[in-house]
Amino acid sequence: EKFLMEPDVFPAQIREITLGATRAEGGTRGSTITVGGSTSIPFTHPQSPPPHPPVISLDVFDTRVPMPKALKNHLTEVIDDPAAWAKMNVEQFGADMVTVHLLSTDPLIQNKSPKEASKTVEEVLQAVDVPLIIGGCGDPKKDAETFTEIAAMAEGERLLLNSVTSDMADAKTLEPVCKAADTHGHCLLGFTGLDLNSAKELNRRIYQYFPPERLLMDLTTVALGYGLEYSFSIHERARMAALMGDPELQHPTISACTNAWSAREAWMDLGPAFGRNDLRGPLWETIGGITLLLAGVDLFLMMHPLAVSTLRDVAGKLMH
Amino acid sequence: MKEEHKKSIREISPIDVYKLLPRTNCAECGEANCMAFATKVVNGEAFIEGCPPVLTKNYEKDLLKLQELLAPPVRVIHFGTGNNQLKIGGKHVLYRHEFTYQNPPPIAIDISDDMENEQIAIRIKKVQDFSYTYIGRPLSLDALAVRSVTQNPYRYTEVIQHICELCNLPLILCSTDPNIIKAGLSACAERKPLIFAITKENWKEMGELVLDTGCPVVVSAPGDLSLLRTLVRTLQEWGIVDMVLDPGTFHSDQIGQTIHLFTALRKAAVKNFDSLSGYPILGTPISVWNGPELSDDLNHWQEAYLTSMLITRYADLLIMHSIEGWALLPQLIWRFGIYTDPRKPVSVDAGVRTFGNPDKTSPVLITSNYALTFFTVESDIKAAKIDCYLIVIDTGGLSVEAAVAGRYLTAAKIAESLKEWKADTLVSHKNLIIPGLAARLSGETEEETGWRVLVGPRDSSGIGQMIRECWPPADE
Numbered sequence: 001e002k003f004l005m006e007p008d009v010f011p012a013q014i015r016e017i018t019l020g021a022t023r024a025e026g027g028t029r030g031s032t033i034t035v036g037g038s039t040s041i042p043f044t045h046p047q048s049p050p051p052h053p054p055v056i057s058l059d060v061f062d063t064r065v066p067m068p069k070a071l072k073n074h075l076t077e078v079i080d081d082p083a084a085w086a087k088m089n090v091e092q093f094g095a096d097m098v099t100v101h102l103l104s105t106d107p108l109i110q111n112k113s114p115k116e117a118s119k120t121v122e123e124v125l126q127a128v129d130v131p132l133i134i135g136g137c138g139d140p141k142k143d144a145e146t147f148t149e150i151a152a153m154a155e156g157e158r159l160l161l162n163s164v165t166s167d168m169a170d171a172k173t174l175e176p177v178c179k180a181a182d183t184h185g186h187c188l189l190g191f192t193g194l195d196l197n198s199a200k201e202l203n204r205r206i207y208q209y210f211p212p213e214r215l216l217m218d219l220t221t222v223a224l225g226y227g228l229e230y231s232f233s234i235h236e237r238a239r240m241a242a243l244m245g246d247p248e249l250q251h252p253t254i255s256a257c258t259n260a261w262s263a264r265e266a267w268m269d270l271g272p273a274f275g276r277n278d279l280r281g282p283l284w285e286t287i288g289g290i291t292l293l294l295a296g297v298d299l300f301l302m303m304h305p306l307a308v309s310t311l312r313d314v315a316g317k318l319m320h
Numbered sequence: 321m322k323e324e325h326k327k328s329i330r331e332i333s334p335i336d337v338y339k340l341l342p343r344t345n346c347a348e349c350g351e352a353n354c355m356a357f358a359t360k361v362v363n364g365e366a367f368i369e370g371c372p373p374v375l376t377k378n379y380e381k382d383l384l385k386l387q388e389l390l391a392p393p394v395r396v397i398h399f400g401t402g403n404n405q406l407k408i409g410g411k412h413v414l415y416r417h418e419f420t421y422q423n424p425p426p427i428a429i430d431i432s433d434d435m436e437n438e439q440i441a442i443r444i445k446k447v448q449d450f451s452y453t454y455i456g457r458p459l460s461l462d463a464l465a466v467r468s469v470t471q472n473p474y475r476y477t478e479v480i481q482h483i484c485e486l487c488n489l490p491l492i493l494c495s496t497d498p499n500i501i502k503a504g505l506s507a508c509a510e511r512k513p514l515i516f517a518i519t520k521e522n523w524k525e526m527g528e529l530v531l532d533t534g535c536p537v538v539v540s541a542p543g544d545l546s547l548l549r550t551l552v553r554t555l556q557e558w559g560i561v562d563m564v565l566d567p568g569t570f571h572s573d574q575i576g577q578t579i580h581l582f583t584a585l586r587k588a589a590v591k592n593f594d595s596l597s598g599y600p601i602l603g604t605p606i607s608v609w610n611g612p613e614l615s616d617d618l619n620h621w622q623e624a625y626l627t628s629m630l631i632t633r634y635a636d637l638l639i640m641h642s643i644e645g646w647a648l649l650p651q652l653i654w655r656f657g658i659y660t661d662p663r664k665p666v667s668v669d670a671g672v673r674t675f676g677n678p679d680k681t682s683p684v685l686i687t688s689n690y691a692l693t694f695f696t697v698e699s700d701i702k703a704a705k706i707d708c709y710l711i712v713i714d715t716g717g718l719s720v721e722a723a724v725a726g727r728y729l730t731a732a733k734i735a736e737s738l739k740e741w742k743a744d745t746l747v748s749h750k751n752l753i754i755p756g757l758a759a760r761l762s763g764e765t766e767e768e769t770g771w772r773v774l775v776g777p778r779d780s781s782g783i784g785q786m787i788r789e790c791w792p793p794a795d796e
């Protein structure tokens with residue numbers, strides 16, 4: 001009784017996007033990263049592996065943020081120095097990319113100016129030669145100013161700006177950010193909260209000012225125990241719809257798996273029966289990441305070294 | 321391999337079901353009429369057995385047709401008996417968003433017969449005591465997988481007897497030697513254990529045992545789905561119906577193969593309706609312990625993430641070795657999550673909850689009826705040891721922030737709830753504490769309710785501090 005199973009064939013494919021640019025391409029990166037390009041649901045058939053291995057970007061913050069001990073332990077030396085932190089992410093933990101979170105720009109925190117934020121990014125660009133992701137503070141007006149400033153400063157670097165939102169559309173700052181990112185040759189990440197209609201709508205708005213060929217999507221990652229299943233199903237639905245031909249969803253996706261740490265179970269002391277807090281937390285981040293890897297996510301924003309090495313290891317083994 | 325096309329659950333319309341129901345609209349099922357019941361059935365919210373008339377002799381034929389129409393492409397298999405019976409399989413779809421996944425995979429923990437009896441007792445106790453309360457539900461382990469390591473049938477019988485004296489957990493008997501399985505069955509056949517496994521080598525003798533005892537059996541052909549199908553066909557023809565499939569759980573470098581095998585089998589069953597693939601799948605993440613000698617921590621770690629991958633990708637039953645809480649907790653929580661109904665959040669009943677011994681001067685707080693929200697708030701209030709009333713508002717199971725954004729939690733809704741739950745009879749003041757994330761409703765709420773609104777912290781862990789500092793509120 002022969003078992004025959006052909007790989008599924010889909011009519012469409014996910015856009016392929018290159019992040020970062022080398023000197024020859026107008027930037028200063030040592031190498032570039034390509035994501036997307038999938039033609040099928042990943043890891044369902046040995047003959048249809050994703051065209052590119054999943055990418056891992058490690059976080060750097062420009063401000064002290066409350067963090068569980070398990071995450072802070074190895075960071076004491078670099079916590080106040082984004083450039084050194086970035087360097088450690090790359091050299092010690094093999095980050096494919098680095099995300100610089102410019103939380104200091106938050107009007108409710110330090111309200112640092114776009115110029116100051118831009119300076120931080122410049123330092124990180126000099127410290128490491130991997131492609132960068134630039135994270136804002138979540139304020140639609142301030143992020144637009146910050147991103148615009150940085151887009152011009154880092155002309156040609158093909159940064160990924162994280163993120164543009166429908167809040168920006170409401171605050172009328174979407175157009176200028178998109179145009180700045182386009183003019184200076186960067187990529188954008190559109191962020192929406194677990195809703196494909198909102199994601200499509202935001203994308204349509206972005207297309208008015210920005211080429212779809214450089215747009216990625218963040219559909220929201222919820223922590224295990226706090227609704228990871230919402231994220232899982234949204235990503236499965238998005239990928240299926242995209243491969244079936246919906247052009248508004250044919251963008252590579254990213255997951256902020258560090259959200260795992262918002263679950264109390266990831267860091268709280270639950271007594272001896274659930275002990276080894278030093279392993280439970282990283283396992284929380286790992287499982288969130290692997291689950292969304294199976295659902296098709298292309299790029300992962302991570303923090304814990306053990307989660308990073310496991311995700312990379314598993315992804316590599318799933319590829320063949 | 322494509323067989324005659326049966327309708328998938330997604331293609332069955334309420335009419336298809338309605339046509340086979342008694343159509344008397346007697347409402348015994350609790351629905352207004354047969355059509356309403358049929359709609360619930362195709363949505364997986366009701367089962368055909370919920371219609372008493374159709375179970376009577378008069379409708380015998382229709383019932384059979386209904387059962388055939390609604391039969392999941394992955395058969396349901398039971399093992400264990402009575403209250404401890406486990407139900408596995410019964411899957412309809414590949415993707416969770418197509419139809420709620422049915423029957424979460426039980427997790428069996430292994431016991432080997434080379435362990436001392438005392439050690440076995442300790443391990444069983446650990447399995448039985450393992451429990452974590454997650455959003456109000458106890459999460460626990462489900463079964464024992466008894467492995468023959470000594471290869472001694474007498475010892476195996478002894479161990480099974482010992483286990484049966486200690487607990488009622490459903491059992492999986494693990495050995496490919498029919499003599500061992502026979503020895504094990506002599507001590508527990510009436511408990512309907514699952515036999516693991518029939519293989520290419522032992523199928524004749526093991527098949528006899530299965531036919532004699534009527535126990536379900538795992539058909540094992542690691543890495544070879546063609547062989548697996550051949551074995552299933554042979555056993556089917558022999559009259560064996562209760563089967564579970566073991567396509568092999570490979571680890572380390574071969575994790576990809578494992579995911580491909582599980583996916584291929586499930587796809588063959590639910591997309592191609594291949595009846596030889598339409599059985600529950602057994603995952604054995606315990607296999608990592610046979611790998612290269614690594615540290616125990618590393619083995620627990622590998623087993624943990626492999627298990628979660630198999631929960632995601634189609635395992636209907638799992639055998640694990642680790643009973644470390646940190647390794648198991650995420651499995652139990654993920655299993656719970658991925659098996660919830662994707663169309664509606666897990667919620668709790670609306671209403672008033674009291675904490676401690678509140679009186680007429682105690683604080684009144686509101687929250688949403690999303691289970692995660694409610695239990696978080698509940699545990700924070702309990703930890704803060706305050707006396708208060710908490711009014712749980714029906715937000716359609718949405719969290720506070722999502723409910724405010726989606727307009728399921730509005731000033732009007734708050735006013736309605738205060739009325740419904742007679743807040744004015746609970747206390748003699750008119751001060752209402754709302755979640756920080758609902759702050760933008762405060763003005764309107766004051767207008768709609770006539771109560772003064774105090775905006776609480778954004779995270780309920782701050783409730784204790786707020787009450788200590790701001791209660792009773794100063795008059796304006």
Ligand code: B12
Pocket residue numbers: 192193194195198220222226227230665666685686687688690692693696697717718719720721722723724725726727753754755756757775776777778779780781783
């Ligand atoms: C999972 C999720 C969903 C799930 C629903 C899950 C559910 N059952 O609620 C789904 C996908 C269905 C969903 C839908 C929507 N969502 Co939504 N969702 C989330 C997400 C990721 C997590 C929410 C959650 O579970 N929080 C955990 C619970 C426990 O929090 P909580 O209920 O607020 O309770 C806490 C506090 O409020 C406080 N608290 C609670 N009660 C009380 C009581 C008192 C007295 C006090 C003092 C404190 C207190 O303590 C609790 C513990 O910290 C958030 C983003 C995020 N990461 O927070 C977005 C988010 C809430 N969603 C958002 C939106 C906009 C929506 C939608 C309107 C649009 C959409 N995306 O489709 C819809 C609304 C529903 C609808 N259909 O119309 C926005 C809200 C933006 C805003 N502030 O206005 C968010 C913030 C995402 C974003 N940034 O865009 N969502």
Ligand code: SF4
Pocket residue numbers: 341342343344345346347348349350351352353354355357358370371372373374
């Ligand atoms: S119990 Fe059966 S016959 Fe009566 S209304 Fe319900 S579905 Fe119809």
